[in-house]
Amino acid sequence: MTDFAATRALFELPEGIIYLDGNSLGPLPRAAAARVGRTITEEWGQLLIRGWNQAGWMELPTALGDRVGRLIGAEPGHVVMGDTLSIKVYQALASALAMRPDRRVILSDSGNFPSDLYMAQGLVGMLGADYELRVVAPEEVAGAIDDRVAVLMLTEVDYRTGRRHDMKALTAAAHAAGALTVWDLAHSAGAFAVDLAGAGADFAVGCTYKYLNGGPGAPAFIYVAPRHAEAARPALSGWLGHEAPFAFDLDYRPGRGIERMRVGTPPVIALAALEASLDIWDRVDMAALRKASVALSERFIAGVEATCPTLTLASPREAATRGSQVSFRHPEGYAIMQALIADGVIGDFRAPDILRFGFTPLYLSPEEVDGAVSILARIMASASWDQPQFKVRSRVT
Amino acid sequence: MTDFAATRALFELPEGIIYLDGNSLGPLPRAAAARVGRTITEEWGQLLIRGWNQAGWMELPTALGDRVGRLIGAEPGHVVMGDTLSIKVYQALASALAMRPDRRVILSDSGNFPSDLYMAQGLVGMLGADYELRVVAPEEVAGAIDDRVAVLMLTEVDYRTGRRHDMKALTAAAHAAGALTVWDLAHSAGAFAVDLAGAGADFAVGCTYKYLNGGPGAPAFIYVAPRHAEAARPALSGWLGHEAPFAFDLDYRPGRGIERMRVGTPPVIALAALEASLDIWDRVDMAALRKASVALSERFIAGVEATCPTLTLASPREAATRGSQVSFRHPEGYAIMQALIADGVIGDFRAPDILRFGFTPLYLSPEEVDGAVSILARIMASASWDQPQFKVRSRVT
Numbered sequence: 001m002t003d004f005a006a007t008r009a010l011f012e013l014p015e016g017i018i019y020l021d022g023n024s025l026g027p028l029p030r031a032a033a034a035r036v037g038r039t040i041t042e043e044w045g046q047l048l049i050r051g052w053n054q055a056g057w058m059e060l061p062t063a064l065g066d067r068v069g070r071l072i073g074a075e076p077g078h079v080v081m082g083d084t085l086s087i088k089v090y091q092a093l094a095s096a097l098a099m100r101p102d103r104r105v106i107l108s109d110s111g112n113f114p115s116d117l118y119m120a121q122g123l124v125g126m127l128g129a130d131y132e133l134r135v136v137a138p139e140e141v142a143g144a145i146d147d148r149v150a151v152l153m154l155t156e157v158d159y160r161t162g163r164r165h166d167m168k169a170l171t172a173a174a175h176a177a178g179a180l181t182v183w184d185l186a187h188s189a190g191a192f193a194v195d196l197a198g199a200g201a202d203f204a205v206g207c208t209y210k211y212l213n214g215g216p217g218a219p220a221f222i223y224v225a226p227r228h229a230e231a232a233r234p235a236l237s238g239w240l241g242h243e244a245p246f247a248f249d250l251d252y253r254p255g256r257g258i259e260r261m262r263v264g265t266p267p268v269i270a271l272a273a274l275e276a277s278l279d280i281w282d283r284v285d286m287a288a289l290r291k292a293s294v295a296l297s298e299r300f301i302a303g304v305e306a307t308c309p310t311l312t313l314a315s316p317r318e319a320a321t322r323g324s325q326v327s328f329r330h331p332e333g334y335a336i337m338q339a340l341i342a343d344g345v346i347g348d349f350r351a352p353d354i355l356r357f358g359f360t361p362l363y364l365s366p367e368e369v370d371g372a373v374s375i376l377a378r379i380m381a382s383a384s385w386d387q388p389q390f391k392v393r394s395r396v397t
Numbered sequence: 398m399t400d401f402a403a404t405r406a407l408f409e410l411p412e413g414i415i416y417l418d419g420n421s422l423g424p425l426p427r428a429a430a431a432r433v434g435r436t437i438t439e440e441w442g443q444l445l446i447r448g449w450n451q452a453g454w455m456e457l458p459t460a461l462g463d464r465v466g467r468l469i470g471a472e473p474g475h476v477v478m479g480d481t482l483s484i485k486v487y488q489a490l491a492s493a494l495a496m497r498p499d500r501r502v503i504l505s506d507s508g509n510f511p512s513d514l515y516m517a518q519g520l521v522g523m524l525g526a527d528y529e530l531r532v533v534a535p536e537e538v539a540g541a542i543d544d545r546v547a548v549l550m551l552t553e554v555d556y557r558t559g560r561r562h563d564m565k566a567l568t569a570a571a572h573a574a575g576a577l578t579v580w581d582l583a584h585s586a587g588a589f590a591v592d593l594a595g596a597g598a599d600f601a602v603g604c605t606y607k608y609l610n611g612g613p614g615a616p617a618f619i620y621v622a623p624r625h626a627e628a629a630r631p632a633l634s635g636w637l638g639h640e641a642p643f644a645f646d647l648d649y650r651p652g653r654g655i656e657r658m659r660v661g662t663p664p665v666i667a668l669a670a671l672e673a674s675l676d677i678w679d680r681v682d683m684a685a686l687r688k689a690s691v692a693l694s695e696r697f698i699a700g701v702e703a704t705c706p707t708l709t710l711a712s713p714r715e716a717a718t719r720g721s722q723v724s725f726r727h728p729e730g731y732a733i734m735q736a737l738i739a740d741g742v743i744g745d746f747r748a749p750d751i752l753r754f755g756f757t758p759l760y761l762s763p764e765e766v767d768g769a770v771s772i773l774a775r776i777m778a779s780a781s782w783d784q785p786q787f788k789v790r791s792r793v794t
Contacts, residue, residue: 012442021446028442036437036666044612045409045425047419057613062564086635087484094523110647115636115661118649126491126524135647190707209662215441216454216665227631237519238483239512248748250507251530252515262739264481264512265606268613269433305750346446351645 002288003363010280011213011363018368018375020347023187023325023358026213041273052344060264060271065221067278068212071286072185072204073195074223080258081274082266085186085207085220087236089153090119091261092203092222094235096151096180097127099228103150103179104131111138111158116184120153138163142173149179156194157187157323160350162315164188164323168199175200187212189221191324192293193286196223201229210326212281214274222261229257238263277313280362292361293324296369300326300357303373306343308380314354325358330387339379345372399685407677408610408760415772417744420584420722420755423610436669448665457668458659462618465609468501468593468683469601471620477655478671479663482583482604482617486550486657487516489600489619491632493548493577494524496625500576501528508535508555509676512677513581514668515558517550538568546576552666553591554584554720557747559712561585561720565596572597585608586618588721589690590683593620600625603668608721608757609678611671619658626654635660637726677759690721691756693766695756697723700770705777711751722755729782736776742769 012028013019019027033378052058065079072079082088093106117135124131136144138158145152152174157163157164171181180202188194190211196204204223206240208214212295224232234254240262241246253261298319302313314327330336337349347357357372408423410416414426440452451454462476467475490503503517514532514677521528533541535555542549549571554561556788568578577599585591585606601620601667605611621629630649636642637659640650651657701708711724727733727750734746744754756770 014443014445017445019445025441025446025448026400028437028446033437035444037434040425040430040612040670041409043670044422045430046411048411048414048416048424049422049745050738051422051613083480083484084635084664086661087480087633090633096752098523114635114639114645114647117647118634118639121630121649122630124634126495126632130527201713207662215437216448217662217667219664220661226695233519233522235519235523236484237515237522238481238488239510239515242511242515246748248511250511250514252518261730264483264617265604265614267616267664267667269666269670273666278444341447348446351643383674 002285004292005365007280007284007362008365016344018345018372019364020345020357020359021374022360022363023191023356024032024348025209025216026211026277026360027363029213029277029280031279032215032273034237035276036269036272039269053339057266057268061266062258064271064274064278065258067282068189068208068221069223070148071194071198071281072206072223073193074190075197075226077224078229078258079221080261081219081221081271082262083220085184085205086115086119087207088220088222089116089182089184090123091234091236092182092205093120093123093151093153095232096182096203097233098235099180100150103148105148106133106135106151106153107141107144107149107165108135108153109138109141109164110135112153112155113159113184113186114151116155124297138165142170145173145177145179149174149177151182153178155184155186157188157191160314160354160356161327162323162325164321167201171200183296184256187323187325190281192290201225208274212274213277215270217270219267219270219272224258224261234260236263240264240266284362289361294319296359296361296364296366297322297324297326299366299369300373301361303370304328304376307373307377310380310385311355322361325356327354327356329353330355330385336379336385340376343375343379345375399682401689402762404677404681404740404759405762410760413741415742415769416758417742417754417756417769419752419757420607421745422606423608423674423757424676424760426610426673429612429670432673433666433669436666438495439525447481454663454665456737457665458663461668461671461675462655465586465605465618466620467702468591468602468678469586469620470590470594472594472623475623475626475655476618476620477658478616478618478668479659480617482581482593482602483512483516485602485617485619486513486579486581487520488631488633489579489602490517490548490550491520491550493579493600494630495630495632496628497547500545502537502545503530503550504541504546505530505532505550506535506538507532508560509550509552510556510581510583513550513552517543522594526617530734535562538562538567542570542574542576544574546571548577548579550579552583553590557711557751557753558724559720559722561718564598568597574721578781585718587678589687598622605671609671610674612667614667615671616664618669621658622656629657631657633660637661637663681759692715693756693758693761693763694719694721694723696763696766697770701725701773702769702772705781706772708752722753724751724753726750727752727782733776733782737773740776741776742772772791774783
């Protein structure tokens with residue numbers, strides 16, 4: 001599907017809002033309420049425990065995993081849904097570390113989500129003092145990969161600036177040094193066509209509540225490359241990752257391939273909401289999506305730079321090194337974003353000075369981008385944002 | 398609330414079904430579909446990202462945690478919802494182990510959920526060879542607590558037989574030996590009044606899709622005793638357990654008390670379904686519930702023993718040492734359960750020979766218990782269950 005006026009009609013978008021925050025929480029697919037209602041009323045309500053077999057609940061994590069897998073270039077049968085992104089980061093990282101038992105370093109960068117770093121810190125703290133999380137600046141990553149690095153853990157697209165790492169090149173560099181990679185696709189999946197298989201990625205993880213429109217707190221996913229599928233140990237070894245969950249053996253034996261990365265009981269109701277969104281994504285041509293996303297992003301950059309001279313582009317200017325979001329810096333970024341939201345343009349603010357805007361062709365039109373630019377220009381012109389007393393007054397009125 | 402005919406009307410129960418499997422998946426609260434629909438349509442659909450603040454999504458895990466907390470005797474402010482039970486087992490266990498750094502043994506029993514043992518095995522495998530998961534028979538637990546035990550990890554109610562451990566006595570024995578306790582309340586929460594504070598429990602975890610009727614894959618909970626709240630390290634240290642999640646610091650600092658046991662983004666839609674169930678539970682008198690549950694259980698035991706001589710009681714006869722489920726053994730248990738389900742009585746089977754029945758006064762009447770007994774008696778009389786060829790034929794017709 002490449003007709004993005006048609007996909008827009010599949011989403012609920014409130015009147016009077018220009019929504020540039022789909023990179024934080026995607027909007028509601030119109031079919032989701034009915035889809036979830038059916039799972040609740042017809043499946044849970046009428047089938048009760050039989051839903052696990054008769055409604056296919058047990059297979060949802062792998063069935064939906066494959067549908068996400070198409071968007072991220074995964075081989076079929078190598079993605080599974082479940083838990084949260086932070087949990088999946090931990091699981092991927094612990095699995096990868098165990099595959100490099102004579103190395104002790106996790107390499108990451110300061111452009112990663114803090115949560116990914118926190119999870120790594122928790123893991124390192126548990127594994128003992130000789131393990132180390134080494135965090136460098138994004139541009140220093142390639143140079144910091146040495147033969148002490150067990151795992152290179154990166155988020156492909158920087159959550160603040162939209163700067164995009166070269167997944168293929170960095171994966172090759174990691175492999176050349178004997179390290180494995182864990183890629184966080186939180187700001188990639190649904191933003192553009194990811195090519196995990198082509199990049200040779202080892203592990204990947206991501207969430208589905210941003211570009212994938214799965215709803216607040218929607219389940220995460222994990223990918224393990226086919227060549228590691230039978231070697232990786234899940235670390236978080238729960239019963240649904242067991243070879244025979246219903247044998248209730250006392251000893252853990254990993255299930256086949258990606259199945260072993262399942263942990264506990266799948267979140268059926270949340271997966272139903274995600275399914276409604278994947279019904280749309282199944283038909284999206286990712287190359288066309290990317291083209292439209294770049295066009296929207298560049299239209300925004302050009303518009304803002306023409307009308308708001310005090311905003312500084314924080315994102316890469318080159319589309320090839322950018323995800324599907326555009327950020328500008330301003331010392332009064334927080335107050336400016338509050339003013340924008342009050343005027344119906346929803347983006348978000350990231351400390352200390354980032355105004356962040358997501359571009360999502362499935363439900364965002366060029367005219368809305370123009371509308372957002374003119375509202376932003378009006379706000380920037382309406383107060384002297386470099387003089388704090390003006391800013392404060394403008395928030396009171 | 399003690400009028401269990403009135404609470405029954407609050408649940409959806411299919412016609413022609415006697416549901417004795419609420420210990421596996423509780424039935425649908427009638428209000429859940431509308432409650433979830435409101436979260437989807439009005440909150441996600443209209444508020445979008447603003448739902449985190451304006452709809453209180455961010456506080457749901459602790460707000461609902463306190464409502465579960467009342468049912469399990471937790472001090473207010475010491476329970477939080479999130480993740481799955483297996484993840485919370487891991488988190489509690491890792492946190493407890495870290496508080497006993499000079500000990501290496503996790504003691505558990507063969508009556509525990511295999512999944513809890515699997516999670517412990519995964520953790521032990523990661524921590525290194527000197528750590529050990531020691532599994533003894535349930536009746537040998539008290540004698541096996543020695544000064545090498547760091548953590549006693551038990552499920553209070555055996556998922557197969559309903560046998561209930563003495564939480565207070567075992568916790569005291571663990572403490573006397575210098576060990577901490579992790580109690581899994583999966584078959585306790587909503588089954589009877591648990592008294593975590595009174596028992597002196599250190600950590601507790603549980604799920605909400607069984608007796609608590611939160612829906613398939615509903616979120617889990619974790620409790621940390623107030624005396625450990627500022628000392629426990631969460632191990633799974635995600636951004637929502639950070640002291641200041643939105644500061645996006647690169648270094649983890651644990652949040653206050655139970656907040657630090659939060660990990661990733663909360664599953665808002667699933668929490669909405671759980672909330673509909675807690676609206677009922679908030680009004681339940683747990684002492685009255687327990688009294689009714691014992692009455693239903695004993696009625697069932699008496700009825701089955703009077704009419705089905707080849708079924709052997711697998712549960713403790715003494716109500717005080719039993720949860721809210723009753724199990725019988727039979728070598729052809731699987732086939733018998735299939736026949737029961739075909740005749741509208743839903744219980745479940747647990748290998749190798751356990752027929753398991755849950756008693757849930759909120760929506761189960763004494764008349765239904767009598768009905769289940771007579772259907773079971775008819776099935777047992779209808780075939781010679783000790784001769785496999787009869788059993789096979791009876792399944793074909």
